[in-house]
Amino acid sequence: MSTVPALVVDNLRKTYGNGVEALKGVSLTVEQGDFFALLGPNGAGKSTLIGILSSLVNSTSGDARIFGVSVNRQRNEAMKLIGLVPQEINFNQFEKPFDICVNEAGFYGIPRKIAAERAEKYLNELRLWDKARDQARMLSGGMKRRLMIARAMMNEPKLLILDEPTAGVDIEIRRSMWQFVSGINAAGTTVILTTHYLEEAEQLCRNIAIIDHGTIVENTSMKRLLAKLDVETFVLDVTHAPEQPPALPGVTVRRIDEHTLEAEMARSHDLNSLFAALSAQGVTVTSMRNKTNRLEELFVRLVENGRLGQERAA
Amino acid sequence: MSGSPNLVALYTIVRREIARILRIWTQTLIPPAITVTLYFVIFGKLIGSRIGPIAGGFSYMQYIVPGLVMMNVITNSYGNISSSFFGAKFQRSVEEMLVSPMPNWVILLGYVLGAVARGLAVGLLALLIALFFTSLHVVHPLITFLSVLLGATIFSLAGFVNAMYAKKFDDVALVPTFVLTPLTYLGGVFYSISMLGEPWQTISRINPIVYMVNAFRYGVLGVSDVHVGASFVVMLVFVASLAAFALFLLKRGIGLRS
Numbered sequence: 001m002s003t004v005p006a007l008v009v010d011n012l013r014k015t016y017g018n019g020v021e022a023l024k025g026v027s028l029t030v031e032q033g034d035f036f037a038l039l040g041p042n043g044a045g046k047s048t049l050i051g052i053l054s055s056l057v058n059s060t061s062g063d064a065r066i067f068g069v070s071v072n073r074q075r076n077e078a079m080k081l082i083g084l085v086p087q088e089i090n091f092n093q094f095e096k097p098f099d100i101c102v103n104e105a106g107f108y109g110i111p112r113k114i115a116a117e118r119a120e121k122y123l124n125e126l127r128l129w130d131k132a133r134d135q136a137r138m139l140s141g142g143m144k145r146r147l148m149i150a151r152a153m154m155n156e157p158k159l160l161i162l163d164e165p166t167a168g169v170d171i172e173i174r175r176s177m178w179q180f181v182s183g184i185n186a187a188g189t190t191v192i193l194t195t196h197y198l199e200e201a202e203q204l205c206r207n208i209a210i211i212d213h214g215t216i217v218e219n220t221s222m223k224r225l226l227a228k229l230d231v232e233t234f235v236l237d238v239t240h241a242p243e244q245p246p247a248l249p250g251v252t253v254r255r256i257d258e259h260t261l262e263a264e265m266a267r268s269h270d271l272n273s274l275f276a277a278l279s280a281q282g283v284t285v286t287s288m289r290n291k292t293n294r295l296e297e298l299f300v301r302l303v304e305n306g307r308l309g310q311e312r313a314a
Numbered sequence: 315m316s317g318s319p320n321l322v323a324l325y326t327i328v329r330r331e332i333a334r335i336l337r338i339w340t341q342t343l344i345p346p347a348i349t350v351t352l353y354f355v356i357f358g359k360l361i362g363s364r365i366g367p368i369a370g371g372f373s374y375m376q377y378i379v380p381g382l383v384m385m386n387v388i389t390n391s392y393g394n395i396s397s398s399f400f401g402a403k404f405q406r407s408v409e410e411m412l413v414s415p416m417p418n419w420v421i422l423l424g425y426v427l428g429a430v431a432r433g434l435a436v437g438l439l440a441l442l443i444a445l446f447f448t449s450l451h452v453v454h455p456l457i458t459f460l461s462v463l464l465g466a467t468i469f470s471l472a473g474f475v476n477a478m479y480a481k482k483f484d485d486v487a488l489v490p491t492f493v494l495t496p497l498t499y500l501g502g503v504f505y506s507i508s509m510l511g512e513p514w515q516t517i518s519r520i521n522p523i524v525y526m527v528n529a530f531r532y533g534v535l536g537v538s539d540v541h542v543g544a545s546f547v548v549m550l551v552f553v554a555s556l557a558a559f560a561l562f563l564l565k566r567g568i569g570l571r572s
């Protein structure tokens with residue numbers, strides 16, 4: 001059934017034993033095949049939400065359905081469908097990556113022979129096969145993260161959930177991780193991730209929810225979200241940047257260095273006048289791109305608004 | 315191994331537990347062998363030879379063998395499960411099992427079987443060492459085996475419950491010192507409780523270890539301070555209630571799920 005969403009979160013609330021209200025009635029839907037980003041500042045409740053989906057955290061009220069299967073009422077069935085890459089390292093450091101993967105498969109009832117084949121496949125794809133028989137504690141930070149991805153793939157989940165998998169991982173390894181996850185998504189697995197690298201979410205994800213203080217403040221497509229941002233900043237690579245950048249109505253041009261200019265303008269503003277002014281100064285534009293922190297600006301704004309809204313309501 | 319998913323999961327846990335026991339054999343198998351040898355030399359050989367025959371005409375050495383074997387079975391089953399399960403909590407690798415579809419009883423049974431395996435291995439080792447010091451002829455092999463099995467199961471379950479509540483390593487280290495060791499020493503390992511005056515004889519009967527040691531001693535030597543049927547009833551009640559309690563804690567996620 002392609003009409004059943006991969007995930008339906010229905011009014012989830014969580015109050016921890018110490019009284020912290022981590023989720024205050026969260027609802028959202030993730031369609032099958034989606035690449036979904038869950039963004040939010042530290043302490044927003046992302047890991048709590050993921051904990052409830054993976055049954056590590058007991059919800060106070062509400063429910064979630066994974067491909068229509070209720071986490072509350074059919075936990076075991078629901079768990080079969082999920083692969084989890086948690087925020088914190090949580091394998092036995094004295095075991096070997098190969099054994100960690102094969103044992104994980106065993107917990108899902110996958111016979112040892114198939115498990116061994118899969119372990120080899122995924123450890124290879126995540127470029128860990130040459131470390132497969134070393135103790136896991138010998139792996140670098142990035143390798144440990146990749147091991148957790150390989151482990152999460154052992155049951156070939158329909159829904160892969162990654163909780164800040166690239167935190168503290170260097171850019172090269174981050175890229176290869178995203179290449180792997182994008183491949184998994186292209187092959188049909190629904191992916192949900194939380195990340196602090198907002199440009200990553202922008203590049204990878206089709207839909208997005210922003211959570212703050214246990215409340216969803218935005219839930220939309222990445223496109224529509226970015227369209228909300230009315231100010232755009234372009235980075236221009238130029239042959240030589242003039243000391244006095246052109247002054248144009250509605251456009252702020254800044255000289256960054258000898259070969260770089262930045263132009264900020266309303267989305268609706270045309271680019272022709274900018275190019276004309278630069279041409280008039282004898283400046284040649286060799287390339288141009290969007291400045292990548294747009295989402296970050298938006299994110300800050302949304303969260304600030306959300307907070308102000310709450311304060312007013314309180 | 316194929317078959318039902320739960321069976322595969324169970325096999326996975328047991329296999330991993332046994333691999334752990336063998337990997338750290340210098341901590342799991344050697345120390346009990348050394349301790350039991352010392353007990354046999356000091357209590358059995360040196361002191362025992364001056365004591366003369368005890369209940370049923372056995373030498374003191376022969377009399378304490380079943381108690382010492384059982385003591386090792388108990389402490390090693392308990393130690394195995396509490397350190398292994400708490401270790402999994404401490405490293406958070408327990409989450410691998412908690413997010414999997416496997417039901418709680420598989421987790422519990424897997425850890426218990428692993429701990430019982432350690433208990434039986436150490437018990438067998440102690441029995442083999444005993445044969446260097448004295449001759450033994452097992453009177454009731456089935457009762458012997460069942461009493462070891464039940465004793466190991468009870469203390470595996472108890473160790474599991476301990477590990478669930480434990481928040482730091484001290485919490486799994488202190489119970490053996492302050493609860494298990496006194497109960498064992500007062501459980502008739504080194505003496506017959508009939509040697510005690512009242513009220514100590516009656517008080518001793520609330521100590522579950524008395525029943526285990528005596529059921530085992532009955533199996534090996536054919537003598538016991540308590541009725542062997544009563545011993546088995548007591549042990550089965552302990553197994554059932556501890557298992558039920560552990561499953562209840564797992565269902566509630568005590569110490570595991572927040």
Ligand SMILES: Nc1ncnc2c1ncn2[C@@H]1O[C@H](COP(=O)(O)OP(=O)(O)O)[C@@H](O)[C@H]1O
Binds near residue numbers: 018021022045048
């Ligand atoms: N086990 C816990 N016990 C008590 N409070 C917790 C626990 N886990 C998280 N919290 C609190 O719940 C809130 C949300 O945390 P978390 O879900 O980890 O946020 P995020 O993953 O978005 O950073 C925070 O205030 C955090 O301190």
Ligand SMILES: [Mg+2]
Binds near residue numbers: 046047048087163
């Ligand atoms: Mg988090």
